[in-house]
Amino acid sequence: MHYQFDFGWVADYYPVFLKGIWITLELTFVATVLGVLVGIACAWARTQGPAWLRPLPIAYIELIRNTPFIIQLFFIFFGLPGLGFSLSGMEAALLAMVVNLGAYSAEIVRAGIQATPRGQFEAGSSLGMNRLQVFRHVVLVPALQRIWPALSSQAIIVMLGSAVVSQIAAEDLTFAANYIQSRTFRAFEAYFISTAIYLLLAIALRYVLAGIGSLIFPRRAVR
Amino acid sequence: MSLIEITEVRKSFGSNEVLKGINLNVEAGEVVAVIGRSGSGKSTLLRCINGLEQINAGSISVAGQPLLPDDKHLKALRLKVGMIFQQFNLFPHLTAGGNVILSQTVVKKTPKPEAEAMARRMLERVGLAEKFDAYPDELSGGQQQRVAIARALAMQPMALLCDEITSALDPELVGEVLAVVRELASEGMTLMMVTHEMKFARDVCKRVVFMHEGRVHEVGPPQEVFTKPKTEELQRFIGMVGEAG
Amino acid sequence: MTEFTTWDILRNLLLATRWTLVLSLVSFVGGGLLGVLLLFLRIGRARIGRIFVKYYVELFQGTPLLMQLFLAFFGLGLFGIDVPPWLAAGTALILWTAAFLAEIWRGCVEAVVKGQWEASASLGMGYLQQMRWVILPQAFKIAIPPTVGFSVQVIKGTALTSIIGFVELSKAGTVVTNATFEPFTVYGFVALIYFAICWPLSKSSQMLERKLNVAHRNH
Numbered sequence: 154m155h156y157q158f159d160f161g162w163v164a165d166y167y168p169v170f171l172k173g174i175w176i177t178l179e180l181t182f183v184a185t186v187l188g189v190l191v192g193i194a195c196a197w198a199r200t201q202g203p204a205w206l207r208p209l210p211i212a213y214i215e216l217i218r219n220t221p222f223i224i225q226l227f228f229i230f231f232g233l234p235g236l237g238f239s240l241s242g243m244e245a246a247l248l249a250m251v252v253n254l255g256a257y258s259a260e261i262v263r264a265g266i267q268a269t270p271r272g273q274f275e276a277g278s279s280l281g282m283n284r285l286q287v288f289r290h291v292v293l294v295p296a297l298q299r300i301w302p303a304l305s306s307q308a309i310i311v312m313l314g315s316a317v318v319s320q321i322a323a324e325d326l327t328f329a330a331n332y333i334q335s336r337t338f339r340a341f342e343a344y345f346i347s348t349a350i351y352l353l354l355a356i357a358l359r360y361v362l363a364g365i366g367s368l369i370f371p372r373r374a375v376r
Numbered sequence: 377m378s379l380i381e382i383t384e385v386r387k388s389f390g391s392n393e394v395l396k397g398i399n400l401n402v403e404a405g406e407v408v409a410v411i412g413r414s415g416s417g418k419s420t421l422l423r424c425i426n427g428l429e430q431i432n433a434g435s436i437s438v439a440g441q442p443l444l445p446d447d448k449h450l451k452a453l454r455l456k457v458g459m460i461f462q463q464f465n466l467f468p469h470l471t472a473g474g475n476v477i478l479s480q481t482v483v484k485k486t487p488k489p490e491a492e493a494m495a496r497r498m499l500e501r502v503g504l505a506e507k508f509d510a511y512p513d514e515l516s517g518g519q520q521q522r523v524a525i526a527r528a529l530a531m532q533p534m535a536l537l538c539d540e541i542t543s544a545l546d547p548e549l550v551g552e553v554l555a556v557v558r559e560l561a562s563e564g565m566t567l568m569m570v571t572h573e574m575k576f577a578r579d580v581c582k583r584v585v586f587m588h589e590g591r592v593h594e595v596g597p598p599q600e601v602f603t604k605p606k607t608e609e610l611q612r613f614i615g616m617v618g619e620a621g
Numbered sequence: 622m623t624e625f626t627t628w629d630i631l632r633n634l635l636l637a638t639r640w641t642l643v644l645s646l647v648s649f650v651g652g653g654l655l656g657v658l659l660l661f662l663r664i665g666r667a668r669i670g671r672i673f674v675k676y677y678v679e680l681f682q683g684t685p686l687l688m689q690l691f692l693a694f695f696g697l698g699l700f701g702i703d704v705p706p707w708l709a710a711g712t713a714l715i716l717w718t719a720a721f722l723a724e725i726w727r728g729c730v731e732a733v734v735k736g737q738w739e740a741s742a743s744l745g746m747g748y749l750q751q752m753r754w755v756i757l758p759q760a761f762k763i764a765i766p767p768t769v770g771f772s773v774q775v776i777k778g779t780a781l782t783s784i785i786g787f788v789e790l791s792k793a794g795t796v797v798t799n800a801t802f803e804p805f806t807v808y809g810f811v812a813l814i815y816f817a818i819c820w821p822l823s824k825s826s827q828m829l830e831r832k833l834n835v836a837h838r839n840h
Contacts, residue, residue: 465740
């Protein structure tokens, strides 16, 4: 191996990385919040919703979980304009991430709801709550507490998966690495550094989410 | 020389000392019941004798061989002392026969036909000859526990340790397991059993050991221990289980 | 300009699907073999092996697969060889698959209840004998549904290799789109083909899981 590693360029290009990190985190944060909301809505529609509504979330969940994220992204970015529905790279990236996480979190939320003891539903309705109220007050919060770890892992998976959005010119961390390697011709070093950053982000996100979990759910989950 | 010699044995889990210097000898052919409240350390003592827990101080020896925590000594010890568990712990992926055959062929390198003949004899001994090909999930709890006894016997141990072997059973199934143990006792097998079956302890055992807070609190023949308890703790324990009168 | 019929589009995509399947199979089999090796290190008695695999898994689960593909592509290039995309794709996917499978299988080994270790120990079995005759046969059964489920992740993972220039289904989608200017139809078909491959695997994983749970309840 005659290759000489060169990291000297980092001093000139680190603002590019910083901007990329910021966009990756921004996308991940917004997509996680919206995606989990979509997931909750789907889980409700699937378990508690009216019968005519139930096939819809099932079709959505199965379709998303059984196709690659990059194809979902390309379909939204390249395919939808054909229907007169044009999105910028960032908008398409965000939409694809929300749609993707929505399907996965729907399954996670559903598992959490199904772990709710039967008596909880009955106790709720016997107190005069309607179905939506029972869902919101009695079922959802303990379920979210149960599934917090699973949702956290899924958020990290979405962040790592978002590396692909660089392909539609969303200027995330991977886009930064692509840009830098095209300028410096130091491809391996650029990707090495961005990989290390992703790893640190993933580890940091895990700790942050665990911390948030223990803040909003101070009491241990009752099983 | 006693078959099992336990000398000043101490065992802690973290800062919690569960065994606080146990001294106890069990003679060959003796049947000993270990009784006491939960948390008194009786199960831990049994598990230490089988090397499932490492002791922190003191010594245990079986047939003159000291128990040391390396693989070779552990294996030698376990060939001498079999153990029956509360939860049976049959191997779910093997038939009753397979359960009894496996350790013979794997550990003792017994040829398969011999091991199988032995398995059939042992299953017959516990009254389950016809269940040779049944899987554990096709057997009742009592039958599973009898297979577990057959599995231990097939290794031809010098002693059997029984850790609350009827506690996980429905009441109507306790009798069939105890009948097997009674049979073993009458054949001269050395037995050390942690049990809550006071009537059984009184009828079958030669000696009863009462453990309290990590110590051997009282030892004696059953009629003495159950009818004339010397200490208040034993009196209270017997009053609590209420079957010894 | 030539006209493309829907059949032309579909035929080209299906031809490229072969390479998606080949790469998936190679990654899954290769990753499975390496995964077994990693599993034995992870549950073995040597501390250094356990720590190595722990960090290996952390590394591959904590970084984007796309980055792993880039690093394989440019990293192998550092050795002065001209790296064809299939080589980089296969290398990265095998290493990635092995990490996930080793971790899934470790969970299965740990799911075997403690009593099984104790019972086999009390019968005089050594560590390897316990593994071979008691623990692994049970873990194997538990491992089938999640392993089948993970094969779906591998198939979807191969889509990323289009970015480093491996021509499979996703890449064919881009090529055909550039020729036909019909991204909606083309990517729609691409998605349906992936779905047709992945959905049966997902479903069978779920069914196997349900069967296993029923079997467990009878114990």
